[in-house]
Amino acid sequence: MAIAMAIRSFLFLLLLFFSSLNPILSLYEDQVGLMDWHQQFIGKVKQAVFHTQKTGRKRVVVSTEENVIASLDLRHGEIFWRHVLATNDVIDGIDIAIGKYVITLSSGGSILRAWNLPDGQMVWESSLQGPKHSKSLLLVLTNLKVDKDNVVIVFTNGRLHAVSSIDGEVLWKKDFEAESLDVQQVIQPPGSDLVYVVGFAASSQFEMYQINARNGELLKHESAAFSGGFLGEVSLVSSETLVALDSTGSILLTISSHNGKISFQQTPISNLVGDSLGPAVITPSSVTGIFSLKVNAITIFIRVIGEGKLEVLEKTNLKTAVSDALSISEGKQAFALIQHAGSEIHLTVKPADDWDGNLLKESIKMDRQRGLVHKVFINNYIRTDRSYGFRVLIVMEDHSLLLLQQGEIVWSREDGLASIIDVTTSELPVEKDGVSVAKVEHNLFEWLKGHMLKLKGTLMLASPEDMAAIQSMRLKSSEKSKMTRDHNGFRKLLIVLTRAGKLFALHTGDGRIVWSHLLQSLHKPQACQHLIGLNLYQWQVPHHHAMDENPSVLVVGRCGPSLDAPGVLSFVDTYTGKELSSLSLAHSVAQVIPLPYTDSTEQRLHLLIDADQHAHLYPKTPEAIGIFQREFSNIYWYSVEDDNGIIKGYALKSKCTSEVADEFCFDSRELWSVVFPSESEKIIATVTRKLNEVVHTQAKVIADQDVMYKYLSRNLLFVATAAPKASGEIGSVTPEESWLVAYLIDTVTGRILHRVTHHGSQGPVHAVFSENWVVYHYFNLRAHRYEMSVIEIYDQSRADDKDVWKLVLGKHNLTSPISSYSRPEVITKSQSYFFTHSLKSIAVTSTAKGITSKQLLIGTIGACFTGFGT
């Protein structure tokens, strides 16, 4: 079970982990948790709704950017249940209705689902359609009761729906298509059964509709024009007042509706701030009477005092995050404010009507490696002395989730691990004589307690908690979770780079986090605004000085989303997690090629190719350039342009001819290109062999007792192309107009070694390349099933070598060098099989010497996990 439920990202880790084990067929059921581990993550939280009724377990329901909806235990942060929606099923809003259903709106507002709160069972699902695309808004009217039913108001695709929360029936619907309306908000004033729909029409017209929530009847429609136009969002301040910005972002508009009249009040932002520094942004919040503006890095809190008068409450240039309002008692609201100050965060809970009357003020020490607070969610509870206590849930820059209560971090979840973008491994430290890394029992009492527990366990007296304690003790003392290298190299550190730009080191024995490091470059805003982590490479793996030198990894990042944004390199020690150095590059990073050469300090040479196809050598040392010059003519690479259907091969030409002398920069020349006809073929997948793969045997005995020599080349590229029509979803094309072509291309010469067409097949293609074979998975439309094919490539020029006499007499050419320049005589063998499941990922095991037989590891869509021998 544990295996089957391992999530996508962790599949990936497990793949790596078990790639180092000899083939154990499987686990016995009673070994689960002892030999393996599995962890579940949810991703960066977008929205959280608390459910803290007096009875039952306290929980919080969250929706995340990874399209996960989950219910978490508020005491410990464990997952009660979790559902991963499809990748295009983005969650727009969540809420809780009638105290037992979680309502989610997803897929651009077209799917409304209700989940049972205790067990996560889906209760109903409705499909909501509308005439045009628009913003989607979800509103649960908790105070409007129709036969114990809460009405869910959904605005989606230009249509307003009222849905019953018991069975998902649409009670009424109303179109807003006629008036080219851009709806901004759906508002329900507390204690009434009216719903207001507010929006802009034709960008300068403000529109407001009053609708009876019981039957969808349009009661009132008001509109007013404002010549300046509007920018972005409106924020509701009170039931009669809204604030918006004009199209330049420099004038604040207070829109108030009074007795059916809409009036605008204009306030230039420069009046409020003093000197206007740039366009302002209204931060969405729901606190009555107060809203906040962000002008550059300054946050301004403003109160609206009737009739459009504004009062500045506070100006701060600290990094600030504000929660939504929480109603604590009759008409009273409170909200939480978190500000960063050095290594601490200050949490203040303020009532909405009194800025200075803090309900709570706490300082909490925060790990710098978590970055800034991105989101705050507030909840209250009643203490034993009947006063209010507050707890807040905060989402950090590294996507972790923390619960703060009474000035302490109650629990934290490292949900950044839900979005892993690259993984590499690192050896653990060598065990040194005299110094034991494993901690000895703290004191005698601890030791005695442990033994008492174990005794209880053997005498069958232990309670379930005791059993869990014994289990964890056993795990701690067991061999597999030690922090030192083992003889066979099975224990390793997994270095993981997440989408949030954080590095984690996980121990393969039990999956615990050894250290984590938020890439420091993120905190130099002038150097790099939006750092995106790209890849991880092993930078330095010391063998000669393994006792006193630590290995390090290279983290390659990019400043900003565009491909030609400048790159950032960071070097991180894998034992301590400290950043050794970082480099902001002047050039972009399109491709990183780890070269098979190391310098005298065992730093691996890396070639960075930028967007203009210049090659840059790292490390920038004279020694490195010396090594590089020797191998200058042996370096080749290729680039794949999916959009144009071109694969190009390159070699180095000369030093860069730029005005700034840079001896580590090289020009490239194009050697070859393979152009696929765009009307019939589109590249959908490319795979190469792993660079560090070791092959043990060159020959393979095939079924008829014959021996064949594997064609082992590091320069082979597998490319799959499909008919442009068939590159979409399954079922969109007929078998006649779809085909899939698989190529094997030599990346030095550009020669196509093999080409095979699968008629009536289409993607998505998942492929893995190892030794002399490639396995790929695709969809066969004729049989309407998935298929897997294997292509094996053999060297025909050495076929005569299998004569024993020639071997004995020394007349063989086994020792003759193989060159990629020469035209190889190869033959290929291929086989196809039906495969039942859809795939998410496919990988192959690898071992240090390449002796152990290979196993294919397949992650299927149902998060199951299969292995095959080859």
Add this chain to the structure above:
Amino acid sequence: MASIPRFEPVTLLLFVLLSTALTISSGSGDGFTINGRVRIPQGLGTKGFALPGKISNVKVILNGGQNVTFLRPDGYFSFHNVPAGTHLIEVAAIGYFFSPVRVDVSARNPGKVQAALTENRRGLSELVLEPLREEQYYEIREPFSIMSVVKSPMGLMVGFMLVVVFLMPKLVENMDPEEMRRAQEEMRNQGVPSLASLLPGGGRS
């Protein structure tokens, strides 16, 4: 873990056809709606995987992840806004193996049901999906059996000892005394200690 699901012999279940409504109905908007049902028969799932009430974790997947939906408490599911064409529906449920189902959504006659299991090409007249078999994820511990003891190295050694102690003297007894004497003499001449002389029966004779 590198668990190789060990499939039990296929126990095909009879498909109980229910007289329920249409499988495919024309929905509002541009697409169609596929309605179906997943049934997990009672007898299955007693091995601890499918705890009762765990149908909340069953996912129904359209076209390899294009759409994912979940089951309602009664086992029904639906995909909305599906374009006309041939589609593939998979059911992901821990502990069970479901065959993927090919579903044809025809634009011309929207009420038509066209569904077939792709594993055994069995046509379905209703979109009622049942597991073909249970999946076994773990290695099964061999139960205690006398044969496993006998076949173990220790058992084999004991067996050999028994053969030597009880059967060898029998062999010697059945020998012709004269022949035995001759053999013994030969052995003595060669100076090799004979096996029979070591045995108590052999020494007597």
